[in-house]
Amino acid sequence: MGKASADGGAVLRNGSLLRRRRWNQNKPLLVMFLPVAAFFLLFKYAPMLGLAIAFKDYNFADGIWGSPWVGFANYEYLFNNPKTLNIIRNTLVLSALTVFVGFPFPVVLAILLNEVRRAWFKKWVQTLVFLPHFLNWVIVGGLVLMVFALESGFVNNALHALTGQKFPFLFHETSWIAIFVGSGIWKGAGWAAIIYLAALTSIDPSLYEAANMDGANKWKQLWNITIPGIQPTIVLMFILNIGNVMDVGFDQVYVLQNPVVVNVGEVISTWNFKVGLGAGQFSNATAMGLFESLIGLVLVLTVNQIARKFGRGLW
Known part of the structure; x- marks a missing residue:
């Protein structure tokens, strides 16, 4: 004992x-x-703590805690307003296009860069595709206007030389959405590819050697070794991107937006800026922001739950 x-x-x-x-x-x-x-x-x-403003009639004089409590009155005002529903729709559409159309580009870019064998060429390409990430959206917006402007844009000048006509790319809803998604891909794909390039380095090179000896071509190696090797990273990044579906971003939309396409270009972030800071309706803007965050949380939990069924959940 x-x-x-x-x-x-x-x-x-x-x-x-x-x-x-x-x-x-x-x-x-x-x-x-x-x-x-x-x-x-x-x-x-x-x-x-400031989220309490979403349930109050906020004013500067009384402050956050002194302002009168109104419960869900701000949400009743928002969801009874037809413009609010249109803004939510625009946010979902632009976000979904950004996620589902733009998501594959960094993966493809990383795979292509990984296949480059000449170091000097790979470095130059990496520099060129990473550089747009460091440009402010004001600069990128200026470049977009310079390229697609109706009177002096490069594309319209070329189009006029070929067909004798010009097209209002920035003032047509469909083409504006395409430019919005394309500019986002151009600016962010190179930077996002870094994560996938890091994931590709973890794949055992002997797998490619064995596949090559068995007669597998590049396409088969891609589908049977490369994609499965970075699949956990792809799933992880997809779940994180889904969490931002309700958050299109303020800078890009505000810079590219114009009154002609406001029917498809007004989103939650720009509406909050105009209504919250511009018109002083802080309670309504906070209510919309909280709604946006809750939808993002629900989407993350839902996608993660689906991924867990395939053994690829984030937690």
Whole structure:
């Protein structure tokens, strides 16, 4: 009995020493994590207290907590307004097109870059496709206007030289949507491809050697080795992108938007800017923002649940 007690005490002491050693080893990492934790607490979680504005008739004089409580009156106003439903529809359509049309491009780009064998050529191509990510949307919008402008745009000048006519690309709803999606792909595909390039490096090169010896061509190697090898990364990125379906982004839409295409170009973020900051309707803007976040959360949970059925869930 005494021996068992002594052994138990030794186990406890060893466990305590192990935890203390692990704590000492991880101290530098914890110190490095503190600024990150402070950032999220101050700028991500603390502002959530302001969501109470969505259920109040907010005014500056009374403040957040002093403003009168109105319950779901702001939501009744929003969803009884036909313009609000159109804005939600525009947000969903543009976001869905951005996700489902734009999502494959970084994957394809990463696979193509991975197949390049000349280092100098690969570096030049990577630089060219990564560069647009570092350009502000104001600059990108200026480039789009320079290319597709009705009177002086490069495309319309070429079209006029060939057919004698010009087309209002930026003032036609269908072509505006195509330009919106295309400019987003051009700006973001190169940067997003970095993640897939990193995933491709984890694939064992011996798999390609064995497939080559068995007579598999590049296409078969792609479908049987490359795609399965980066499939977890693809699923992970797809789930994260689905979470942003209700968040088209403010900069791109605001820069490319014009009054002629407002019927398809007005989205939640630009509406919140105009109504919240422009007209001072903070309660309505906050209510719409909360609705947008809740829809994004539901979409993430739904897609993750579907992915779990195939063993590829995020959690």
